[in-house]
Amino acid sequence: MATDIKSYRFKAGFRHEIEVQPLKKLYTEHRDILVQPHRADFYHIFWFQQAPQVHVVDFKPVRNLNNTLLFVNKHQVQTFQQSQKVTGKVLLFTDDFFAKSNDDLLFLKNSILFNDFLDTATLKLSARSKPLIACFTEIENELPEKEDAYTYDILRNLLHTLLLRCEREYRRLGHHEIKKGADLDYTTLFKDLLNNQYKGLRSVNGYAGQMNVSEKRLTNATTKTLGKTPKELIDERVMLEAKRLLVHTLYSIKEIGYELGFDEPTNFIKFFKKHAEKTPIEFRESH
Numbered sequence: 001m002a003t004d005i006k007s008y009r010f011k012a013g014f015r016h017e018i019e020v021q022p023l024k025k026l027y028t029e030h031r032d033i034l035v036q037p038h039r040a041d042f043y044h045i046f047w048f049q050q051a052p053q054v055h056v057v058d059f060k061p062v063r064n065l066n067n068t069l070l071f072v073n074k075h076q077v078q079t080f081q082q083s084q085k086v087t088g089k090v091l092l093f094t095d096d097f098f099a100k101s102n103d104d105l106l107f108l109k110n111s112i113l114f115n116d117f118l119d120t121a122t123l124k125l126s127a128r129s130k131p132l133i134a135c136f137t138e139i140e141n142e143l144p145e146k147e148d149a150y151t152y153d154i155l156r157n158l159l160h161t162l163l164l165r166c167e168r169e170y171r172r173l174g175h176h177e178i179k180k181g182a183d184l185d186y187t188t189l190f191k192d193l194l195n196n197q198y199k200g201l202r203s204v205n206g207y208a209g210q211m212n213v214s215e216k217r218l219t220n221a222t223t224k225t226l227g228k229t230p231k232e233l234i235d236e237r238v239m240l241e242a243k244r245l246l247v248h249t250l251y252s253i254k255e256i257g258y259e260l261g262f263d264e265p266t267n268f269i270k271f272f273k274k275h276a277e278k279t280p281i282e283f284r285e286s287h
Contacts, residue, residue: 005077005248006038010094015147017042017094018155020140023086034080037248043114044072045091045162047136052083057120059243059287064124069132069166071121073114077244091136093159100156109188112178113166117191117226117233123169132169135162178225186213186221190230198237199261204230239275242268246280247287253280 010017023046026034046055051065056079057072072078074095099105108114113121125133139158145151178184193207201207207230208218215230222230238260245256257268272280 005244006033006036007075008033008038008040010040010042010092016152016155017097018139018143018159019092020136020143021090021092023048023088023090026090027080027083027086031080031082035082037077037079037244039075039077040092041074042092042094043074043108044070044078045136045166046070046072047089047091047133048086049088050085051088052081052086054081055079056081058240059247060120062120062122065122067125069123069125071113071166077248089136089140091139091159098156098159106188107163109191110178110180110184111163111167112170112175113163115178117228117236119175121170121175123166123173128169132162132165135159135165183221183224186211186218187225190218190222190233194234194237198234198241199259202234202238202261204234207234235271235275239272242272242280243276243283246284256280 010019046065046069048065048068048070051068054061054063055065055070056062058076058078062070095105095108098108112118115121123129123132135158139155139162142151142155142158189211190207193210197207204215204218208215211218218230222228222233226233228236242256242260245251245259249256251259253269254265257265260268262268262271269279272278272283276283278286
């Protein structure tokens with residue numbers, strides 16, 4: 001167990017911050033890193049052909065991954081399994097690669113494939129999935145080509161097409177659809193503020209004030225978009241980080257409480273027990 005959760009940036013030396021790697025090669029070369037809890041500042045699209053029994057993303061075990069695409073958002077904590085029998089590929093990319101404009105950033109933030117407040121997205125591949133695999137393969141084939149004036153735009157457009165096709169298929173299968181409009185815009189802004197300030201600000205009024213809207217308007221927006229109130233989302237975000245720190249670090253309960261903005265350890269313990277039905281110590285010991 002580490003004293004902090006390891007965090008990784010996209011490695012240097014690439015012409016563009018996009019890469020496709022065989023999973024077998026990753027397991028062979030970086031197993032010691034992968035099997036420890038870690039997070040990265042880039043996105044993952046796994047194409048599992050032969051998959052491990054489980055892949056853990058923020059305490060949620062994802063199973064039945066054979067012949068499946070798995071989408072992991074940046075900064076999510078994931079843990080690979082000690083498995084020898086893993087085949088497939090993973091596509092990695094950053095905001096800097098994909099986002100040519102603010103609209104591109106909004107596309108990623110609002111994507112149902114990379115949304116922290118929804119279930120971890122998976123797509124079981126079938127005969128209908130040939131266009132998805134074709135896009136994935138075209139990206140892989142384009143990466144080794146000699147750099148020219150067209151390379152970036154080709155790679156970026158292929159990735160955009162892959163994400164759009166995956167979203168369309170994900171929605172076709174009946175998964176939660178986030179509708180565009182003012183409610184989504186308010187929810188996106190709230191989510192950005194929350195991710196930056198959850199350690200120090202836990203009042204709905206504080207976030208609504210920064211957004212120049214009423215608490216009622218903000219509540220209507222998040223409820224319609226995500227089915228949760230702002231207070232529920234604030235508590236979920238604090239709890240997620242608390243669980244990460246309890247399980248993946250050696251910080252004391254007191255240190256974790258202070259890190260998350262609680263003035264007294266007893267207040268943190270009460271908050272945690274209310275939401276987890278376990279004390280922080282009990283939760284740590286159970287994991």
